[in-house]
Amino acid sequence: MNGSMWDGRDDLADVITSDLSRRLSTATVLFHHAVAERLGLGPTDHKCLDLLYERGAMTGSELAAITGLTTGAVTGVVARLEKARHLTREPDPRDGRKQILRPVFDASPEIVEVFGSIRDDAAGLVAGFDDHELAAIAEFISRSIDFSYRRVAIMRTEAISRVKEKDHDR
Numbered sequence: 001m002n003g004s005m006w007d008g009r010d011d012l013a014d015v016i017t018s019d020l021s022r023r024l025s026t027a028t029v030l031f032h033h034a035v036a037e038r039l040g041l042g043p044t045d046h047k048c049l050d051l052l053y054e055r056g057a058m059t060g061s062e063l064a065a066i067t068g069l070t071t072g073a074v075t076g077v078v079a080r081l082e083k084a085r086h087l088t089r090e091p092d093p094r095d096g097r098k099q100i101l102r103p104v105f106d107a108s109p110e111i112v113e114v115f116g117s118i119r120d121d122a123a124g125l126v127a128g129f130d131d132h133e134l135a136a137i138a139e140f141i142s143r144s145i146d147f148s149y150r151r152v153a154i155m156r157t158e159a160i161s162r163v164k165e166k167d168h169d170r
Helices: 008-039 044-053 060-066 071-083 109-126 131-169
Strands: 087-092 094-104
Touching: 008 044, 008 109, 008 131, 044 060, 044 071, 060 094, 060 131, 071 087
Parallel strands: none
Antiparallel strands: 087 094
């Protein structure tokens, strides 16, 4: 090793794209399970609420399409989030059979408390990086998000194809 933990660019790139990314993914899943538990939500409910915060109001069908959940599963998620006062439902003005799901941003002081504490603690993660390093980290995270959504779409398409092939073979 040459003064760093890794030997050269190829070694570092391999560690980032395999070991570190996998470990970060696992840690992130466990982290969000703990956040959900702290908020009295299930992990799926928590991430659906997070999608509503990120993307804004949408229908249950749209939420199902984004998450890959069945519309029946989304109905359960919505009922639990509504009961916990994290979202409201209103009729879709374009289609009366559908409902618009709206996150309630000020519903829970507990959410503000939990995420305020996390945000304060996370600020230490970027302390000590210069502007160039922070730009590189932001670019990597942005690319990782795009990569993840792209891989989700590919895997869902593959899964649908497999189901159709099995049905065709019967």
